[in-house]
Amino acid sequence: MTQTHDVVIIGGGVAGLSAGLYTVRAKLDTLLIERTVMGGQIINSEAIENYPGFPHGVNGVELVAAIEEQASKFGLQYGFGEVTALDVSKRPFVIRTEEEEHRARSVIIAAGGDHVKLGVPGEQEYEAKGVSYCATCDGNFFTGQEVVVVGGGDSAVEEAVYLTRMCTKVTVVHRRDQLRAAKILQERAFANPKVEFVWNTVVEEIQGNGSVSGVALRNLKTEEKRRLPATGVFVYVGFNPNSRPFQGVVPMDAGGHIKVDLMMHTEIPGVFAVGDIRWKSTKQLANAAGDGVTAALAAYEYLEQNR
Ligand code: NAP
DSSP states (O other), X not given: OOOEEEEEEEOOBHHHHHHHXXXXXXXXXXXXXXXXXXXXXXXXXXXXXXXXXXXXXXXXXXXXXXXXXXXXXTTOEEEESOEEEEEOSSSSXXXXXXXXXXXXXXXXXXXXXXXXXXXXXXXXXXXXXXXXXXXXXXGGGGTTSEEEEEOOSHHHHHHHHXXXXXXXXXXXXXXXXXXXXXXXXXXXXXXXXXXXEEOSEEEEEEEESSSEEEEEEEETTTOOEEEEEOSEEEEOSOEEESOGGGTTTSOBOTTSOBOOOTTOBXXXXXXXXXXXXXXXXXXXXXXXXXXXXXXXXXXXXXXXXXX
């Protein structure tokens, strides 16, 4: 029989690590389970310029190492493995990985998600060298330059307009001739002279020489192929939260984001969700940290009331 932890945190990104820092400082016995390496999405970020307190930017790996060291100092325990199931039918809750079973009085789900990739040549090679999945994070690196946005949903259209604040031209490449984005976002984009649309077209390759220099396009109606010069490519073709193990356990929206209230409670008392896996997340690093803190405080309160 394994020991019962006060808190098990699923996911070692900044949301999970921040939650852990707060729960261990409240003297709650806490195990954080990560499936690969600590840090989540930001370990691919060379320089994060929008995390408060770092006027010269901070390297993602270094920031994660610092939070991990800070949480370890107060006693956060780490485990590795992919969580495959969460059983909330009995208390304590049971968290299963492929090889182990853990028990916890409360659970904070911080498993994040993945941006859907285009899957075209050059995308992986030029990630962080011109290919980005976050305009708010990386837009500033393209000040005064021409960039491409791929997609036709709310994210693509909203971020295309955002990018006009620093870029000279933003070309939205969309595979159909109609946008999926909300009408109000569409109107904003159509009215912006810096935004151009290329319809019925897909990106076949992201090209460059050390960093992105352009995209190879193919029109799906005419089969015409052409090259469009650009120094940045922002891909917004969807986001997949890593919520499969929690389906049927906690309520989610249609996109698989876990529904929470303002204190990060799910509908199951004692189960919380934070960061990119929760609905209406801003998908920003500082918010991920804030979510973790909020859930940790809520978990503390829940455990105090349910001793
Ligand atoms: P989304 O709504 O799923 O849109 C994805 C877009 O990418 C669609 O236009 C889709 O084209 C296109 N696409 C998908 N796969 C592609 C591929 N392989 N190649 C080229 N294009 C591809 O994703 P999202 O924009 O990230 O939004 C996700 C959710 O967040 C939505 O529910 C959205 O409403 C919400 N959101 C809301 C706001 C807001 O309210 N301000 C802002 C951002 C996001 P098709 O249209 O042809 O399928």
